[in-house]
Structures are given as structure tokens and as C-alpha cells.
Amino acid sequence: MSSEPMAALDGESLRAREALGASVRSGFEKAGYAPVSAPSLQPADIFLDMSGEDIRRRMYVFADPAGDELCLRPELTIPVCRLYLESAGGAQKLCSLGPVYRYQQRGSAKLREFTQAGLECLGADDAEAADAEVISLAARALADAGLESYGIEMGDLALFDALIDALDLPSGWRSRLKRHFWRPDYFRELLDRLEAGETGEETSDRQALISAIAGLDEAQAKDVIEDVLKLAGIAPVGGRTVEEVAERLIEQAELASSSVPKAATKLISDFLAVSGAPQDAIARVRALAKSAGVSIEPAIARFERRMELVAKRGLDLSRAHFATGFGRNMAYYTGFVFEFRVDALGADAMICGGGRYDDLLSALGAGKPVPAVGCAVGIERLLAAVAREKGQ
Numbered sequence: 001m002s003s004e005p006m007a008a009l010d011g012e013s014l015r016a017r018e019a020l021g022a023s024v025r026s027g028f029e030k031a032g033y034a035p036v037s038a039p040s041l042q043p044a045d046i047f048l049d050m051s052g053e054d055i056r057r058r059m060y061v062f063a064d065p066a067g068d069e070l071c072l073r074p075e076l077t078i079p080v081c082r083l084y085l086e087s088a089g090g091a092q093k094l095c096s097l098g099p100v101y102r103y104q105q106r107g108s109a110k111l112r113e114f115t116q117a118g119l120e121c122l123g124a125d126d127a128e129a130a131d132a133e134v135i136s137l138a139a140r141a142l143a144d145a146g147l148e149s150y151g152i153e154m155g156d157l158a159l160f161d162a163l164i165d166a167l168d169l170p171s172g173w174r175s176r177l178k179r180h181f182w183r184p185d186y187f188r189e190l191l192d193r194l195e196a197g198e199t200g201e202e203t204s205d206r207q208a209l210i211s212a213i214a215g216l217d218e219a220q221a222k223d224v225i226e227d228v229l230k231l232a233g234i235a236p237v238g239g240r241t242v243e244e245v246a247e248r249l250i251e252q253a254e255l256a257s258s259s260v261p262k263a264a265t266k267l268i269s270d271f272l273a274v275s276g277a278p279q280d281a282i283a284r285v286r287a288l289a290k291s292a293g294v295s296i297e298p299a300i301a302r303f304e305r306r307m308e309l310v311a312k313r314g315l316d317l318s319r320a321h322f323a324t325g326f327g328r329n330m331a332y333y334t335g336f337v338f339e340f341r342v343d344a345l346g347a348d349a350m351i352c353g354g355g356r357y358d359d360l361l362s363a364l365g366a367g368k369p370v371p372a373v374g375c376a377v378g379i380e381r382l383l384a385a386v387a388r389e390k391g392q
Contacts (some may be wrong), residue, residue: 021379024117024141028095034186036094038079044071058103072101076118091123120374132309138352138375148384156187158335162299167264183328186312264307267292275323342385352377
């Protein structure tokens with residue numbers, strides 16, 4: 001795939017992309033999803049706060065003449081959710097089609113401007129049924145485009161959250177592990193420190209600061225640390241922001257003031273090692289929880305019901321691989337997540353991705369929680385996958 005902007009694509013490629021995008025959106029509309037069009041220009045802070053690190057570092061961010069910080073939308077979910085908040089609310093099914101923008105390093109084979117077709121199921125009371133509908137519609141879109149060979153990666157953050165809630169962990173560590181689950185490298189580092197139960201050698205000044213914040217809640221501790229660092233003129237090191245330095249000190253303070261049972265950290269590690277076919281993997285999760293004397297049965301039952309509904313909709317679960325450690329790279333996901341992948345495409349293997357994001361609408365300003373699930377299909381990647389499969 002070319003690294004040039006869309007305008008540089010040849011006429012045939014443009015027509016094929018436009019036809020496929022229109023076809024995918026048409027399929028969503030036939031399933032009852034109303035088409036909407038969100039502005040390409042969006043407030044930057046929303047995406048900086050709620051997107052994953054990979055997207056944040058590749059956003060096109062700039063200030064307008066009034067000094068407001070804007071960005072070119074890097075994805076469609078947040079813009080469509082903002083449109084929803086401008087409407088009457090309630091249960092709505094929305095779909096969208098349009099370009100999104102992400103910076104690519106020079107020489108990258110990836111596009112800087114590419115097309116997504118998305119659908120969002122907002123306000124539906126039956127979460128498992130909505131999840132099954134969205135992933136099934138995604139599979140139908142790929143099939144209608146002519147793609148036959150793909151795999152499905154699945155995860156469920158709700159299972160992990162249920163496990164963490166059931167364990168004897170300090171409250172700060174409990175929320176921190178949940179909050180950073182989608183950042184695999186940093187999460188592994190957190191878990192390693194939790195398992196070690198030690199903070200390492202500290203200077204006397206740093207140890208004094210750690211001791212001083214040990215009794216504060218996380219928000220108060222972060223404010224104190226950030227003020228101290230800024231007043232002292234201490235610059236971040238190693239690419240870390242002041243906030244990241246503050247968070248590390250808070251973690252050290254909590255480790256110093258609390259103990260965590262080794263059995264709990266081992267159970268977390270064992271849980272995150274589970275993967276395989278969905279039915280086999282969830283059976284292993286149930287057995288693991290039972291052997292540890294931990295109850296997460298409601299979350300397991302919801303997962304099993306979701307898979308039953310998916311199967312009833314005709315999605316072949318033999319294509320699916322479930323991993324307890326799979327969480328995608330977006331900060332706003334809260335539950336079931338999935339990706340459709342064609343590994344032969346290498347770096348562009350993910351054709352479609354999505355999942356549940358029940359907290360996003362509240363973060364965007366909704367007066368009450370709005371259950372939500374959605375997905376986005378990468379049109380250029382789908383086009384490339386179909387062409388490869390046909391030997392073109």
C-alpha cells in the first residue's frame with residue numbers, strides 16, 4: 001500500500017475504495033444503522049485523553065487562530081459519539097464512513113489518510129446481544145466484500161476487572177491494573193513490580209517524598225508530587241512526563257505501605273496466560289478461579305451467553321482465538337473486544353476492530369451512563385485482503 005496521501009492514488013484504486021466503502025456502509029444501513037457524518041476537525045484534548053498511546057503519538061494536532069487545540073480525527077468512534085450527545089439520546093444505531101488521519105514515519109508503507117466504515121450501537125440494554133450483533137455485522141461486511149480467509153482475535157476486559165475486584169489487593173493497585181490493562185508493556189512492568197513487592201533503592205529525598213504521600217489518595221498524591229517537581233524545576237527524564245513520574249512515585253508509595261499476597265499475583269499471571277478456542281479458554285478460566293476460591297461466575301456467564309448469541313447469528317467460532325490478555329490499544333474499551341485479522345498482510349493485518357466502551361459517553365459529557373459497542377472496518381486493508389485472496 002502506498003504511503004502517499006489519498007489524492008495520489010490512481011483513478012481505479014479510488015473508484016474501488018469508494019465502491020467498497022459505500023457497499024460496507026450500505027450493509028450496515030440495511031441492518032438498521034442510520035448513517036451520520038461527523039466533522040473531520042475535532043477537539044484534540046478528547047482524543048489525547050481517551051485514545052491509546054499509538055494513536056496519540058500519530059495525531060495531527062494544531063492550534064487554530066483563536067488558540068483552540070484541534071486535530072484531524074484519527075478514528076470515527078469518538079466523533080460519532082459526540083454527534084450522539086447532540087441528539088435526543090436514547091438507544092440509537094449509527095454508522096459512518098469517511099477518512100481518518102494518522103501520521104506515519106517517512107518510508108512507512110502505511111497510509112496517512114485512510115477510510116473507515118464504522119458502526120456504533122448506543123444505549124442498548126442487552127449488552128451481550130448488542131456485542132453479538134456488532135461482531136456478526138462486521139463478519140458479514142467482510143463476507144459481502146468477498147473475503148473468506150481471516151482469523152478473529154477476542155478478549156474480554158470485564159473478565160479481568162471481575163478477577164481484580166475479587167482479589168485482596170490495595171485499592172490503588174486494583175484501579176491502576178485495570179486502567180493500564182490495554183498498555184501491554186507498561187502493564188507487564190506494573191505486574192512485575194507488584195510480584196516483586198519492592199521498590200528498589202531510593203535516595204533519602206525521594207524516600208521522604210514517598211513516605212509523605214503514602215497516606216493520601218491517588219488524586220491528592222499526584223497533585224502534591226506534580227507541584228513539588230515543578231517547584232523544584234525537576235525536568236522529566238527518559239521521555240517521561242511529570243505526570244508519569246508522579247504515578248511511578250505513587251506506585252512506590254503504595255508498595256511501601258501495603259502488602260499483596262503472593263497467591264493473588266500468581267493468580268493474575270496464570271489468568272493472563274489463558275488463551276485458545278473461546279469455549280476451551282473460558283473453561284480454563286472457570287477452573288482457575290474455582291481452584292483459587294475466587295468467584296467471577298457472573299462475568300463468565302456473560303461471556304458464555306455472548307458466544308452463544310454469536311454462534312446463533314452464524315459466525316464460525318472455529319475462526320476465533322480468545323486470550324485473557326488481549327485488550328486492543330485504545331484506552332476507552334471496557335469489555336468485549338475483537339479484531340478480524342489477515343496475517344498475510346503483515347503490519348496491516350487488522351482489517352476490522354472493535355469492542356465495548358461503556359464509559360466513553362460519560363467521559364464525553366453524557367448525564368448518565370450509556371452502554372455502547374461498535375467497530376470500524378479499514379476499507380483499504382479490506383480491499384488489499386480481498387485482492388490478495390483473489391491473487392490480484
